[in-house]
Amino acid sequence: MLRGLWRLTWLEIKIFVREPLGLIGTVGLPVLIYVVLGRLLGRVTRVSSDVPRFVSVDLPIFTSLLITANAVLSLAAIIAIYREGGILKRLRATPLRPHTILTAHVMVKLLFTAITLAAMILAGRRYFPVPATVPLASFTAALLFSTVSILSLGFLIASVVPTARFAQSIGSLVLYPMLGLSGLFVPVASLPPLLQSVARVLPLTYAVSLLRGIWRGEGWSVHLGDVIALTLMFVVFMAVSAKVFRWE
Amino acid sequence: MTPQPVIHVADIQKIYGRTVAVDGVSFDVQAGEIFGLIGPNGAGKTTTMECVEGLRTPDRGAISVLGLDPRRHVYALQERIGVQLQEAQLQKRIKVWKAVALWASLYRKPVEGDRLIEQLGLSDKRNAWFMTLSGGQKQRLFIALALINDPELVFLDELTTGLDPQARRAIWDLVRGIRQRGKTVFLTTHLMEEAERLCDRVAIIDHGRIVDIGSPVELVRRNCPERNVIVLTEDSTALERFRAIPQVDSVSSQGAQFTIRGRDADLVTRVIHCLAEHRIRVIDFRTELPTLEDVFLKLTGHKIRD
Numbered sequence: 196m197l198r199g200l201w202r203l204t205w206l207e208i209k210i211f212v213r214e215p216l217g218l219i220g221t222v223g224l225p226v227l228i229y230v231v232l233g234r235l236l237g238r239v240t241r242v243s244s245d246v247p248r249f250v251s252v253d254l255p256i257f258t259s260l261l262i263t264a265n266a267v268l269s270l271a272a273i274i275a276i277y278r279e280g281g282i283l284k285r286l287r288a289t290p291l292r293p294h295t296i297l298t299a300h301v302m303v304k305l306l307f308t309a310i311t312l313a314a315m316i317l318a319g320r321r322y323f324p325v326p327a328t329v330p331l332a333s334f335t336a337a338l339l340f341s342t343v344s345i346l347s348l349g350f351l352i353a354s355v356v357p358t359a360r361f362a363q364s365i366g367s368l369v370l371y372p373m374l375g376l377s378g379l380f381v382p383v384a385s386l387p388p389l390l391q392s393v394a395r396v397l398p399l400t401y402a403v404s405l406l407r408g409i410w411r412g413e414g415w416s417v418h419l420g421d422v423i424a425l426t427l428m429f430v431v432f433m434a435v436s437a438k439v440f441r442w443e
Numbered sequence: 444m445t446p447q448p449v450i451h452v453a454d455i456q457k458i459y460g461r462t463v464a465v466d467g468v469s470f471d472v473q474a475g476e477i478f479g480l481i482g483p484n485g486a487g488k489t490t491t492m493e494c495v496e497g498l499r500t501p502d503r504g505a506i507s508v509l510g511l512d513p514r515r516h517v518y519a520l521q522e523r524i525g526v527q528l529q530e531a532q533l534q535k536r537i538k539v540w541k542a543v544a545l546w547a548s549l550y551r552k553p554v555e556g557d558r559l560i561e562q563l564g565l566s567d568k569r570n571a572w573f574m575t576l577s578g579g580q581k582q583r584l585f586i587a588l589a590l591i592n593d594p595e596l597v598f599l600d601e602l603t604t605g606l607d608p609q610a611r612r613a614i615w616d617l618v619r620g621i622r623q624r625g626k627t628v629f630l631t632t633h634l635m636e637e638a639e640r641l642c643d644r645v646a647i648i649d650h651g652r653i654v655d656i657g658s659p660v661e662l663v664r665r666n667c668p669e670r671n672v673i674v675l676t677e678d679s680t681a682l683e684r685f686r687a688i689p690q691v692d693s694v695s696s697q698g699a700q701f702t703i704r705g706r707d708a709d710l711v712t713r714v715i716h717c718l719a720e721h722r723i724r725v726i727d728f729r730t731e732l733p734t735l736e737d738v739f740l741k742l743t744g745h746k747i748r749d
Contacts, residue, residue, distance in 0.1 A: 202548045206534075206541060213536040213572075280532035288498060288526040289549045290518050 199291050203299040211303055221265050222311045229258040229315045233323030254323065255316075256406045257379055260399065262311045263342045264374065266304040267349035268366040273300060274353035275362035284443045293442070301346055308342050309335060328412045337409045341402035344425040347432035348398060354436040370399075377403045398428045447510070449474050449596055449627045450495055455504030457490050464490045465501065466651035477618065477628040479642035481635065481735070483747045487651040488631040489529055492600055495629070496526055509595060522551055525589030527582075529600040529631075535574040539565055542573065543587055550592035559587045563617065579610030586617060597621055599630040603637060615641055633747055635735040645735070649743040659735055666741050667733035668706040672714045675700050675727035684721050688713050699726070 212218055232254055274297075277283045286296050312335060316325055325331065352369065356362045376383075376390060377399035383391055394400045405421040415422065448471035457465040465487045472478040480488045493499045495506055497513030497520055506513055511520045533542055543560060547553035560566055563583040568576060576584065582602060589597055599618065603611040618641060621628055632638055638645045639659045646656040655662055674681070677699050685694045690707035703714055711730055718725055739747050 199549050202545055206537065206545055209541075210534050210536045277534075281528060281530055282532055282534060284498070285528055285531040285533065288496060288521065288528060289546065290521045291549055292518075 200295050200299055200302075203286075203291070203296065204302045207299055207303045208306065211307070217269060221262075221269060221307055222314060225258045225261045225265065225311055226315045226318050228261065229254065229319045230322060232258075233319045236323075253379060253407070255325070255410060256403060258315055259312060259338050259406060260374060260377070260379070260402065262308050262315075263338065263345055263402070264370045265311075266308050266342055267345050267352075267370060268363060270300055270304050270346055270349040271353040271356070271362040271366045272359060274350070275356055275359035278353075278441065278443060279359050281443065287442055297350070301343070304346060305339055305342060308339060312338060329410055330412065333415070334406065334409050337405050337415075340422070341398070341405060341425060344429040345398050345402065347429045347436070350436040350440070351432045354440040373397045373399045376400065379403050398425055401425050401428075446474060448472055449509060450478075450629060451505075451507040452491070452495060453505045455491070455494055455501040455506060457487075457494060457499065457501050463651050465494070468504075468648070468651070468653050470646050470653060470656055472627060472629055473644075474627055475622065475625060476643040477622050477630065477641055479638045479645040480629075480631045480648055481633065481638045481642075481645050481739075481747075482648035483633055483745075486648045488633075488648055489600055491648070492598060492629065492631055496524065496598055497521070522592060523595050525592060525594035525597040527585045527589045527597075527599045527602060529604070531585065533573045533584075535572065537573045538570055539573070539576070539584055540569045542584065543591060546588045546591045552593065553591050554593045556587075556591065559590060563587045564613075577610075579606050579613065582606065582610075582614060583617070586614075586621075590621070594626065596627045596629065599628060601631055601633070603632070603634065611637070635739060635747060639735045647739060647742060654742045655738075662735065662738050663733050664708065666738045668708075669733060670705060670710050671731040672703040672705075672711055673700065673727075673729050673731065674703065674714070674718070674723075674725060676723055676725050678721075678723045680721065681723055684717055684723065685714070688717050 236254065274283070283296065287293055316331070348369070349366065352366050353362060356365055375381075376386065376394040376397060378394065383394045383400060386394060401421040401424040405418045405425070408418045408421075409415070450470075450472035452471070453469050454467050455465055455469075456463065456467055468487070468491055470478075480491060482488055490499065494501045495508055495513060497508075497517040500514055508520055509523055513520055537545075540556065540560060543556040547556045560569060563586060565580065565583055565587065568580055573581070573584070586599075586602075589599070602618070603614050606614065615637070618628060618630070630642070632641075642659065644656065644658050645662065647654045647662070655666065657665065674685075678684075681701055682694060682696055685691060685701060685703050688703075688705075690710050690713050691703055691705045693704045695702050695704075703710070705713075707713070717723075718728075736747065
């Protein structure tokens with residue numbers, strides 16, 4: 196059924212590209228944020244030397260996670276729309292295996308995550324050049340890995356929301372606070388104890404730690420804990436959504 | 444010896460919460476026929492059909508389709524059946540020929556997609572997005588998708604709901620064409636006219652139970668044998684002549700109009716004979732034969748659309 200998977204993935208890519216708003220939101224927005232913020236912050240750094248942390252390390256992490264958040268939101272929305280329209284059901288009444296249908300959507304999201312990351316780094320290189328010490332291939336792999344893990348949360352959201360309209364808003368409600376607690380803006384250690392324990396069960400916290408480390412040039416082995424945590428969350432989210440997922 | 448039925452359903456039941464959607468339904472569908480499950484919305488038609496397709500599991504009972512168990516052999520079965528689902532949609536921006544090509548790629552032995560598009564009259568919509576098609580065109584595309592694997596058995600769920608009469612008739616012709624190619628068709632409808640014109644045999648379902656099964660003609664004869672012949676004549680002997688016909692139950696008259704009632708299948712023939720034999724001059728002559736609609740009303744006590 197591999198042929199079916201490629202066909203369906205390719206088709207979904209084309210359908211995605213035909214939706215102009217989706218494409219602008221997914222690819223255009225993170226690139227724009229990266230370029231604009233990079234330019235502003237870059238100017239500030241030249242004047243004073245004590246803003247550096249967010250600029251030198253965290254701007255790429257922040258925009259990368261925006262890409263991931265976009266992927267998750269759009270996956271949840273697409274699955275909900277397809278279910279509402281009976282498209283999932285119609286596809287299931289073919290020899291396609293159910294997991295093939297869902298895998299195709301994950302592949303589309305991963306592809307556009309990689310494309311957006313590349314576009315972002317290319318477009319921003321004038322204002323915010325990536326230091327030569329950053330292992331870009333490794334960073335891309337880390338972002339895709341984190342995205343897969345967090346996409347499983349998107350599946351969970353898509354499994355429980357009743358309609359497509361809810362998917363987007365509930366997704367945002369879950370994702371953006373997660374971004375706030377992820378340690379990107381405020382170190383997890385300086386959060387109140389209650390929020391610290393919340394942050395520890397959120398996948399974005401581990402994604403931030405992993406992406407930051409890889410960007411700084413640390414090895415994967417240093418971040419084994421993050422990788423395990425993200426894998427574990429993937430397994431748990433997928434297991435729960437497999438239980439509660441509805442095709443119609 | 445009767446041949447092996449294409450579909451065999453034995454006493455299936457499906458319960459959602461407290462609602463019994465399907466309550467002990469049994470029927471057989473024979474090879475080469477158009478079999479219709481008819482009943483009002485919510486009667487259990489779609490649930491029954493989706494159990495047969497393998498999309499749902501009945502809580503009780505046994506189903507065999509083309510000799511396979513639709514649950515355990517769902518993928519083997521899907522190679523051999525074609526399915527059109529009620530109120531299904533496709534991706535809004537999928538092109539017609541792309542959808543057909545995708546479906547073709549999913550099956551082992553697909554037919555030629557372009558020919559199918561042509562046969563279903565969608566040639567000039569080949570490059571159109573799904574969202575731009577009319578209701579009738581969408582349904583024709585769904586029929587194309589259901590036929591892409593050259594199936595032995597085709598499922599059509601509420602195929603013409605929401606279509607205008609002209610599009611409906613065009614779809615009926617397509618369905619007859621499917622049967623002509625030697626395939627078996629299992630459909631559901633809540634339109635009695637559709638069942639009467641299209642189906643070789645129908646099962647009437649209400650509140651999850653089958654109330655009667657047979658050909659439309661059989662069902663009418665069995666449940667509503669009453670037929671009326673209405674004759675307009677100024678012949679003064681007419682009343683007693685009509686009353687003398689052995690198969691006649693009653694005759695009433697209103698001025699020059701006589702209504703002759705009977706339950707015999709030969710009633711109309713007898714009346715014509717009588718008119719000819721006694722050289723009665725007829726101004727107008729018409730018959731009122733009961734339809735499936737009347738059968739439904741009689742069997743269930745309510746109209747199909749309330």
